[in-house]
Amino acid sequence: MNFQFKNKVISGILTVLPDNEVLFEDEMSNYNFSEQKSLKLKAAMGFNKKRVVKNGETSSDLCTYGLEYLVDSSLLEVSEIDALIFVSQTPDYIMPPTSNIIHGKLGLKRDVLCLDINQGCAGYIIGLIQAFMLLDQKSINKVVLLNADVLSPKVSKRDRNSNPLIGDGASVTIIEKTELENNIHCSVKMDGLGAFALNIPAGGAKLPNSNETALLEEDYAGNFRSKDHLVMKGDEVFNFVQTEVPELIEEVIKVSGYNKDEIDYFMFHQPNKFMLNKLADKLEVPREKMPSNVVENFGNASGVSIPTVITFNISDKLLSQSNLLCLSGFGVGLTWAAIIMKFENLKFSKIIYK
Amino acid sequence: MENLIAQLEEILETTNLDLTKKFKDYEEWDSLSSLTIISLLDSNYSIKMTNAEILAFNHLAEFCEFVKNNAK
Numbered sequence: 001m002n003f004q005f006k007n008k009v010i011s012g013i014l015t016v017l018p019d020n021e022v023l024f025e026d027e028m029s030n031y032n033f034s035e036q037k038s039l040k041l042k043a044a045m046g047f048n049k050k051r052v053v054k055n056g057e058t059s060s061d062l063c064t065y066g067l068e069y070l071v072d073s074s075l076l077e078v079s080e081i082d083a084l085i086f087v088s089q090t091p092d093y094i095m096p097p098t099s100n101i102i103h104g105k106l107g108l109k110r111d112v113l114c115l116d117i118n119q120g121c122a123g124y125i126i127g128l129i130q131a132f133m134l135l136d137q138k139s140i141n142k143v144v145l146l147n148a149d150v151l152s153p154k155v156s157k158r159d160r161n162s163n164p165l166i167g168d169g170a171s172v173t174i175i176e177k178t179e180l181e182n183n184i185h186c187s188v189k190m191d192g193l194g195a196f197a198l199n200i201p202a203g204g205a206k207l208p209n210s211n212e213t214a215l216l217e218e219d220y221a222g223n224f225r226s227k228d229h230l231v232m233k234g235d236e237v238f239n240f241v242q243t244e245v246p247e248l249i250e251e252v253i254k255v256s257g258y259n260k261d262e263i264d265y266f267m268f269h270q271p272n273k274f275m276l277n278k279l280a281d282k283l284e285v286p287r288e289k290m291p292s293n294v295v296e297n298f299g300n301a302s303g304v305s306i307p308t309v310i311t312f313n314i315s316d317k318l319l320s321q322s323n324l325l326c327l328s329g330f331g332v333g334l335t336w337a338a339i340i341m342k343f344e345n346l347k348f349s350k351i352i353y354k
Numbered sequence: 355m356e357n358l359i360a361q362l363e364e365i366l367e368t369t370n371l372d373l374t375k376k377f378k379d380y381e382e383w384d385s386l387s388s389l390t391i392i393s394l395l396d397s398n399y400s401i402k403m404t405n406a407e408i409l410a411f412n413h414l415a416e417f418c419e420f421v422k423n424n425a426k
């Protein structure tokens with residue numbers, strides 16, 4: 001499904017990552033594989049360091065820290081926020097919405113829309129599209145998009161499939177109206193038949209957490225996890241991404257009217273280096289235009305990976321000039337989505353650590 | 355097909371691939387070698403295969419035959 005918007009810009013992006021850093025080697029002995037095999041995996045996938053919360057911090061803690069930083073730095077006025085979108089798979093509670101909790105903590109005005117969205121790897125794109133739709137309203141001039149995923153407590157430490165790559169983080173993106181025409185082209189696709197390719201079996205209404213769901217079981221590949229843990233069918237996800245994402249990107253480029261080589265950067269979700277390099281090659285995009293260095297430095301924090309790859313790699317360029325970017329997120333849902341838009345001289349673009 | 359055998363030898367770290375064996379018989383077989391094969395099939399032969407499908411072949415000869423007949 002295609003969406004078009006205009007007269008909207010992203011004016012700032014802040015990524016908030018945990019202070020706590022864990023090395024791949026620190027956890028290698030947890031896995032049921034020889035050191036040699038694990039190091040081979042590390043090299044192929046680009047695993048190295050990841051950032052995970054340490055003291056039970058939650059999604060709202062990281063988001064609130066980021067918002068307070070922006071307010072204290074005079075980069076954001078609380079009274080200007082007309083809508084607060086919170087995209088996450090790790091809300092603080094089942095009820096109330098986490099966006100309402102953050103609203104209360106920050107002291108936002110009452111004349112506002114708070115909205116929680118459950119999305120993961122494509123959550124940045126879905127959140128931006130929602131922000132653009134809200135900005136079509138007369139009463140909404142500035143939207144704050146929060147992405148946060150704190151999935152590390154949901155991953156088995158003995159799961160070599162997922163544990164090395166999962167990181168935690170949050171981001172704050174400001175989207176507002178502009179006089180510039182700034183045409184924005186978006187495309188979104190979903191396939192619920194693949195809904196369980198990435199999932200956490202227990203903890204919802206269908207299978208509440210219990211002593212039984214907490215039991216560790218060994219899978220065919222030698223990984224140990226319980227039904228309380230995140231599980232990813234790596235082979236199915238890989239095939240899905242390599243088939244669907246190139247097609248989606250070609251389509252959104254075509255609709256946008258730009259040539260592929262006019263696009264300055266392809267800022268994609270960061271599952272691992274292996275998958276991103278394959279994608280770049282398939283799309284015939286130079287690998288340096290599609291950075292793949294987030295997993296090795298910070299881990300993959302799901303919906304936060306796109307703001308992280310942007311703020312880590314091209315902050316200086318975003319502050320000083322206009323850049324044409326293609327963003328794409330793909331994964332849980334299954335959901336795959338992309339945006340082509342110009343980023344015009346951002347007011348801020350940086351990473352802070354909590 | 356010689357090319358495929360050489361590629362499998364590299365992935366499974368052997369110099370003399372035994373086509374009567376299964377993937378799981380090889381010491382080097384794990385989720386990474388499986389994904390490497392899935393990726394190779396996708397890039398070089400335009401074949402989509404899951405881990406379970408790869409493991410379902412009775413021996414490597416059967417796998418190679420399948421790739422030969424289904425490569426696009």
